[in-house]
Amino acid sequence: MDSSIGGSSFSIQWLPPLLLLLLLTFVSSINASIHLYDHQGFREVGNSYLLSGGSEGIVASSTPGTAISHAHSFIRFENITFWRSKAAADQHSDMGHSTGLIQVVIFEAADRDNIGGSAYGGQRSICCTPDLAKLEGCKQGEVIRIPSATDINWPIVLNVQFSGKSLSTSMANSEVPITKTGMYNLFFISCDPKLKGLVMNGKTLWKNPDGYLPGRMAPLMKFYVYMSLAYVLLCVTWFFQYMRFWKDILQLQHCITVVIALGLFEMILWYFEFENFNRTGTRPVGITTWVVTVGAVRRTVSRLLILSVSMGYGVVRPTLGGLTSKVLLLGITYFVATELLDITEYVGTINDVSGRARLFLVLPDAFLDAFLILWIFTSLSKTLEQLQAKRSSVKLDTYRKFSNSLAVAVIASVVWIGYEVYFKATDPFNERWQSAWIITAFWDILAFGLLCVICYLWAPSQSSQRYAYSDEKGEEFDDEETQSLTRGKPEGDISLAKQDNLEDEEEEDKRE
Numbered sequence: 045m046d047s048s049i050g051g052s053s054f055s056i057q058w059l060p061p062l063l064l065l066l067l068l069t070f071v072s073s074i075n076a077s078i079h080l081y082d083h084q085g086f087r088e089v090g091n092s093y094l095l096s097g098g099s100e101g102i103v104a105s106s107t108p109g110t111a112i113s114h115a116h117s118f119i120r121f122e123n124i125t126f127w128r129s130k131a132a133a134d135q136h137s138d139m140g141h142s143t144g145l146i147q148v149v150i151f152e153a154a155d156r157d158n159i160g161g162s163a164y165g166g167q168r169s170i171c172c173t174p175d176l177a178k179l180e181g182c183k184q185g186e187v188i189r190i191p192s193a194t195d196i197n198w199p200i201v202l203n204v205q206f207s208g209k210s211l212s213t214s215m216a217n218s219e220v221p222i223t224k225t226g227m228y229n230l231f232f233i234s235c236d237p238k239l240k241g242l243v244m245n246g247k248t249l250w251k252n253p254d255g256y257l258p259g260r261m262a263p264l265m266k267f268y269v270y271m272s273l274a275y276v277l278l279c280v281t282w283f284f285q286y287m288r289f290w291k292d293i294l295q296l297q298h299c300i301t302v303v304i305a306l307g308l309f310e311m312i313l314w315y316f317e318f319e320n321f322n323r324t325g326t327r328p329v330g331i332t333t334w335v336v337t338v339g340a341v342r343r344t345v346s347r348l349l350i351l352s353v354s355m356g357y358g359v360v361r362p363t364l365g366g367l368t369s370k371v372l373l374l375g376i377t378y379f380v381a382t383e384l385l386d387i388t389e390y391v392g393t394i395n396d397v398s399g400r401a402r403l404f405l406v407l408p409d410a411f412l413d414a415f416l417i418l419w420i421f422t423s424l425s426k427t428l429e430q431l432q433a434k435r436s437s438v439k440l441d442t443y444r445k446f447s448n449s450l451a452v453a454v455i456a457s458v459v460w461i462g463y464e465v466y467f468k469a470t471d472p473f474n475e476r477w478q479s480a481w482i483i484t485a486f487w488d489i490l491a492f493g494l495l496c497v498i499c500y501l502w503a504p505s506q507s508s509q510r511y512a513y514s515d516e517k518g519e520e521f522d523d524e525e526t527q528s529l530t531r532g533k534p535e536g537d538i539s540l541a542k543q544d545n546l547e548d549e550e551e552e553d554k555r556e
Contacts, residue, residue, distance in 0.1 A: 077256035078325040079248045081124075086234060086242040092170040092187075093242055097148075097230035100250050101259025101477035104225045115253040117222035119150060119230065124215035124246035126204065132238050133209045144206035146234045146242070147187045148215070151199035152226035153473040158190040158199055171235035185235050195224070215246070227259075227474050249325060256325035257318060260474075263481040265322060268315040271488055275308035278496060285504040296357065297504055299349050303495060306342035311488075313338055329391055336386035344379040346491060347416055353446065353498070354420045356427040360439075374416070381408045417454060424450070442501050449497040453490060460486055 079098045086093040105116040126146055136143035151159055161182070162168045163175035172182035182188045192198040204215045222228065228250075234242055252259060282304055286293065313335045321327050348371060357364055364371060385405040424447055431440040464483050467476070474480070 077250045077258060077321070079250065081244050081246050081248075083127075083243050083245060086232070086239075086244070088240070090167070090170055091173065091235070093234045093236075093239060094170070095232040095242075095244060097232055097248055098250065099227065099229045099474070101227050101474070102222045102225070102250065103252050103254075103259055103262075104223055105221060105253060117252055118219045118249075119222065119228065120217075120219040120249040120251070121148070121215055122217050122247050122249065124204075124244065124248075125212055126206075126215075126232075127212045127243045127245070128206065128239055129241045130211060132241070133206075133211050135238055136206075136209055138208045140208050142205045143208060143210075144213075144234070144236050144239050145186065146204045146206075146213075146232060146239070148202040148204065149187055149189075149199060149231045149233055150220055150228060152192075152224065152228055153475050154226060155192045155199055156229070156473060158192055159187065161188045161190070170233060187233050187235060225478075227477050251325070255322035257322040260477045260480045261318065262322070263478075264484065265315065265318040267481065267485050267488075268311050268318065271492065272308065272311040272315060274492060275304070275311055278492075278499065279304055279308055282499055282503075289504040289506055292506060293504055294502070296353065297502060299345075299352070300495075300498060300502060303342065303346050303349055304499070306338065306345060307492065307495065310335070310339045310342050327391075332391045333387065336390050337383060340379055340382040340386055343382055343491070344375050346495070347378060348375045349498075350450070350494075351416065351420050351423065353502075354424040354427060354450075356423075356430065360427055360430050360434075374412070374419075378409075378412045378416070381405070381412055385409050420450070446497070446501055449494065453494050456490060460490075 077100065081095075081097070084095055086095045088094075102117050102119075105118075128144060132144070149159060160168050160170045161172075161176050161180050163173065163179055169176065170187060172180070172184050172186055172188050174184060176182055176188060177184045180188060180190075187201060189199055189201050200220055202215070202218070204213060206213045230248065232244060250256070250258070252262060254262065257265065282301065286297070286301060317327075317331055317335045320331070351371060351374075352364065355364060355367065388405050424443070428440065428443055428447065431443060467480075467483065
């Protein structure tokens with residue numbers, strides 16, 4: 045799909061293929077709510093060896109009597125196998141019954157302080173030490189567990205043991221039902237110093253009553269349904285006017301049409317991607333990468349559209365001239381930054397928490413957004429000055445409305461960024477995961493609102509050509525003609541053509 049900016053061809057066909065090829069070369073398949081562990085090693089943390097098994101928000105199972113057969117929440121363990129080194133196995137005899145203990149710990153974020161302890165106010169330990177055994181009554185060599193104040197059976201601790209000189213041991217397939225809504229964390233822990241170098245295979249399945257979508261993402265599936273309907277309504281309204289006044293369509297309105305189509309396509313893709321994820325528990329890399337690529341293209345084209353409008357493209361200048369290459373270079377850079385950020389955020393996402401990599405990739409994206417805003421408002425100011433100097437009242441009024449709307453959007457963005465920083469800073473353990481979806485949803489709503497404003501200001505009509513660029517003489521024609529009419533020239537000097545033109549102007553002004 046091509047559109048023209050600045051008289052040169054602007055194609056978006058180059059955007060997905062190369063980056064997708066590179067991505068799919070390095071990544072084969074990722075599972076989400078089905079967490080896979082493929083020879084994952086334990087790392088040393090304090091006095092323990094630990095492997096994080098996942099973290100997700102889970103809604104409690106439905107009330108008995110009202111739920112359907114599959115509407116229950118659980119964390120299920122399947123084909124979990126632990127491997128130790130031969131050196132560790134050789135330290136024990138063949139007859140040994142328990143020659144190495146691994147503990148599987150599941151706890152809610154609210155009970156995070158119920159795992160581990162400290163002696164005499166010192167450094168906190170996950171595993172029980174001789175001093176803690178005396179103080180806390182825990183069993184030395186095992187994870188310290190303090191019963192939850194709300195349920196003495198939580199946190200859950202499951203034991204898996206090696207026997208004799210065996211190099212591996214398997215955990216029996218089991219399922220832990222979730223009866224309380226919360227952010228749940230899973231860890232595999234060993235307090236045995238002889239089990240250094242421990243490796244694990246297998247998988248766990250995390251399920252909510254309505255499917256496999258993690259709790260933070262589940263509300264977004266319904267949100268994308270509503271956003272798709274909103275884009276459909278906008279599409280129907282816009283394309284009706286677009287086809288009705290086809291002969292008077294401006295190049296700028298072609299660009300707006302592309303952005304609307306991309307927005308609708310993105311929302312529909314997100315819904316089906318989430319629906320597949322919710323139904324199967326898997327998130328194929330290829331599908332998710334295409335979805336985030338369409339989203340990155342839509343955001344890039346949207347920003348270039350706003351920048352081009354602010355520069356007066358098609359209104360006070362026929363092309364972007366020498367700025368075309370700079371605009372396209374900025375577009376390419378912004379696309380790459382957004383694509384990398386979205387891939388980190390969505391492709392292969394397993395847990396309901398954000399990683400450090402995402403924070404690192406947010407910085408270039410935020411910098412480019414700030415640079416774009418500065419360039420947009422600088423260009424908008426120059427365009428308003430030109431329209432005011434040429435006394436083009438209709439165009440000037442349109443651009444003032446656009447400028448005010450853009451200012452409101454920027455202020456709303458700054459306020460929301462402040463709220464987002466506050467939200468994440470005051471919730472380090474993601475305990476407010478049920479409302480976290482609003483952070484993502486806001487940006488889609490804001491983008492849609494600004495697109496609606498642009499569609500309203502530059503809606504196709506029989507007078508669309510009045511917003512198009514013309515030379516200086518044509519630009520001042522309306523005002524000069526109005527002045528000549530108000531000077532009280534003889535009635536015969538006013539031709540029928542001028543009367544028709546005046547009536548068209550009055551109708552346009554009323555419509556505006």
